[in-house]
Amino acid sequence: MNAHSDPGVSGTPVPPAGYKDAPYDVELVAVSKSYAGTIAVDTISLRIPKASYCCLLGPSGCGKSTTLRMIAGHEPVSAGDILIGDRNVTDNPPIARGTSMMFQNYALFPHMSALDNVAYSLKVRGVPKDERRARAREFLDLVQMGQYAERPPALLSGGQQQRVALARALITRPRVLLLDEPLSALDPFLRERMRGELKRLQRELQISFVHVTHSQDEAMALADLVVVMEAGHIRQAAPARDIFEKPNTAFVARFIGGHNVVPGGNGSIAVRADRCRIGSSADQARLTGHVSSVEYLGALVRVGLIGDNGLEAAALISDRTFFAAPVEPGQAAALTWSDEDAHALAD
Template identity: 70%
Template structure:
């Protein structure tokens, strides 16, 4: 057990027990319970206002919990200040000091703790090297690109050697190319350091690429938590299937089903299940083509197919078409309450 009471033989890095957050009469987080195993990359995902950022801030200690408990390494930290929780927070805005160079930005928290200058600079250079910015130590934040600033902020958070790193939409300000690069860096660092990252995002693609554990929230509650592939293959309900994307929600004789858009086909219906409609849009996406289908009295549907298959028998907006699927690709969903 260390000086803060944390035991090395903990079962979970983070455990939320019926955590609730109220702002006046508004319930932002509603009785959330979650266990995050050791050294996990966890993504909290959901639409705006679902409670994911409030949940992250309660883990960090930046929001007071209305009800419930937060445990880190089996220790109840609900009433502890942020500095005693063993967490570090990386904010969306990066919050770098514009008048300090990269080295001193990264070393700032060690300076505040009274670490001598040679030692804090040595450790800061080590962490700049971890994010491949060792040659930028003397530059000011204003002399860096957005992606470089993001990596400086990451090094500054990691230098405190946290047990848990908390990231609040860290990639949202980056362009798509940089977002992909930094995403790879985050996953690499998480694996190398062997600590849990809890990452709030509104991007389904980001969560799918990064997460070991993906937690989908809506209206302050968890709708489904699990590995990305499990959630994509077996969404718990229609909300999850629609939010995660890539699924058609259909009705058949047995009730409501979800079928992945890449498992659907366009063609002449045979004996199997099908829905007739009209082509609403065709989107070329390089290796694949997405065809949107408008259906009378129902939500829009889509088919995603390899580009060579589409161009072997292309369709145009306005044409009649039928969407077909195999019953083995249908995933049953609970009917709405």
């Protein structure tokens, strides 16, 4: 039986015996992971505050999924320590960590109903049948899947299967829920809807979610803490607005998107594309060149520009402003911005 007490579905989970009321639900201390001499994660340290939504964000191969699996206990660390609450769980098996993981492929048992899939982890822990099925119904109701309790996975849509997998991960009442690209298999409409569901559940349950994604929009929409990773390193960890407003490196600025990285007085600067304007070389131009692309996005229009120095940049302007003075690919143009909209970068 799980060591968590049962405060009710929407209550704050009580941590397992041995925990204290630590300010961080997860702490990584100089954690590294190597595979046959190849470094996948290189001496990263991170603190995830209590009951927060954290997104590990970065391109493929940056180490974010490896980091998640090390927190879960599915990958041993090569060096460093992992704490859940105030307990060092570096050498603990997954079941003894106070975490639960929702896998990218959902991994539902095809021969079981949704109800039995959700109840399975309690069955493994020896919880009596009536109790575990009652708990499973509570959690199916929590993810709005109660009416589909007796259906097997084959008769559920992708979004419904995801909800069942989420209920199964939550039923053990973890202190930390780990999610490995949980929305990647969904269509754009359902992905947006499920983002709202994940955030609702995290707030309602008041546990920490650690969510791996390569989608900047997903991280910005969900996270209290965005952790941008590259080549096994954490490049920046901060609230979403700080990441977007004040990226600290050229990599972060480019990966987050919506920024131009251009030479400044003492190094590179980042300027948000929506703070840039398209004009002529007579308009106190910061970058002169020609229009390379025009993308109509509805309320906004993205105008790409290639500078005379070969630098690629863009302006994101309202449709009203664009159509009042439209430009076309090949046309000479200049990019302008205000000094207060330029942000110095560390590299």
